[in-house]
Amino acid sequence: MDTIILTKEQISRVLNMDDVIESVEEAYKMFSDNKVILPPVLSFDIEKYHGEIDIKSGYDLVDEVVGVKIASGYANNYENYGISNGQATIILVDVKNGVPLAIMEGGLITDMRTGAAGAVSAKYLARKSSKKVAIIGTGIIARWELKALARVFELEDVFVWGRSEEKAKQYVKDMKKEIPLNYTTFVDIEECVSQADIIITTTSSKKALIQSEWVKPGTHLACIGADMPGKQELETKLFGKSKIIVDSVNQCVERGEVQHAIRNGLVLERDLIEMGEVILGYKQGRESDEDITIFDSTGLSIQDITTAKKVISVLKDNRDVLAVNLI
Known part of the structure; x- marks a missing residue:
């Protein structure tokens, strides 16, 4: 049996955001319908080199595939080595015989499926009339979040805040070329978020950036x-x-945004709802236009698996064009 080897460039030629959004929705449904087994995430904090490495894995019980992703984030990669701060590799294995079906660059899939996660949450939880989005952060994920959200909502205004005013302005300059909307950068984060219908946070902060009183009724975060x-x-x-609403109760309690509220007793674990439960109609998300909804996304390996499977599926019709590497 052949193992497919895929580069980032090959993946970029066959994977589009609409497919990724569909794959992420499917992942949430599979997770909440107990059609996947996800072991705990294994994480290494590499302080010496200002980085972190995460190993996420999952067993897709429907297609009988095991997926493993080794992903890393290094703050100084671009500066020191001229490479992306985020690196990842995804391996899909056939559980019937242990043969690797594919080994592929995982950075693009990670970025796109993370962007799609925010869009899927807004699709099911934000008010349908939402037109104004606040993007907190200016990195690569902040870019994919807007690209994905623009596929789901007819946006009008984009409010941007970042720790670096220069980077915020560069974000606007770059994104205007792809998504022509009304952009405004803010130095004051309160001004940025208080006007928004949807707020998407994408930073690595270890202290609260957004205060409770800044968020108006009806907002989705x-x-x-x-x-x-x-x-x-x-x-x-x-x-x-x-x-x-969370992607995974177990993961979010340990490592998600809600971890602090759980620890302080403001929220009980039994009150958390999974995104898949909302999509499947098992539980209700937003109940009124006045609700403030929060989606806590920690990232599930099944998202990587469903998206990687989509890549392979599309490749079946494009193998001649892409000259896929086989071993």
Whole structure:
């Protein structure tokens, strides 16, 4: 049996955001329908080199595939080595015989499926009339979040805040070329978020950036940045007046944005709702236009698996064009 080897460039030629959004929705449904087994995430904090390495894996019980992703984030990669700060490799293995079906660059899939996660949450939890989005952070994930959200909502205004005013302006300059909307950068984060219908946070902050009183009724927040113990982007008090939806209860309690509210007793674990449960109709998300909804995303390996499977599926019709490497 052949193992497919895929580069980032090959993946980029066949994978589009609409397919990724569909794959992420499917992942959430599979997870909440107990069609996948996800072991705990294995994480290494590499302080010496200002980085972290995470190993996420999952067993897709439907297609009988095991997927493993080794992903890393290094703050100084670009500066020191001229390479992306985020690196990842995904391996898909056939459980019937242990043969690797594919080994592929995982950075692009990770970025796109993370962007799609915020969009999926907004699709099911934000008010349908939402037109104004606040993007907190200016990195690569902040870019994919907007690209994905623009596929789901007819946006009008994009409010941007970053720690670096220069980077915020560069974000706007770059994104305007791809998504022509009305952009405004803010030095004051309160001004940025208080006007928004949807707020997407994408930073690696370890202290609250957004205060509870800044968030107006009816707002939807997608919290993407907090994916390890200690990270935090929201004041915990906000959870006390919001409806909370998570990608995984177990993961979010340990490493998600909600970890602090759980620890402080503001939220009980039994009150958390999984995104898949909302998509499947098992539980209700937003109940009124006045609800504040919070989606806590830590990232599930099944998202990588469903998206990687989509790549392989599309490749079946494009193998001649891409000259796929086989071993």
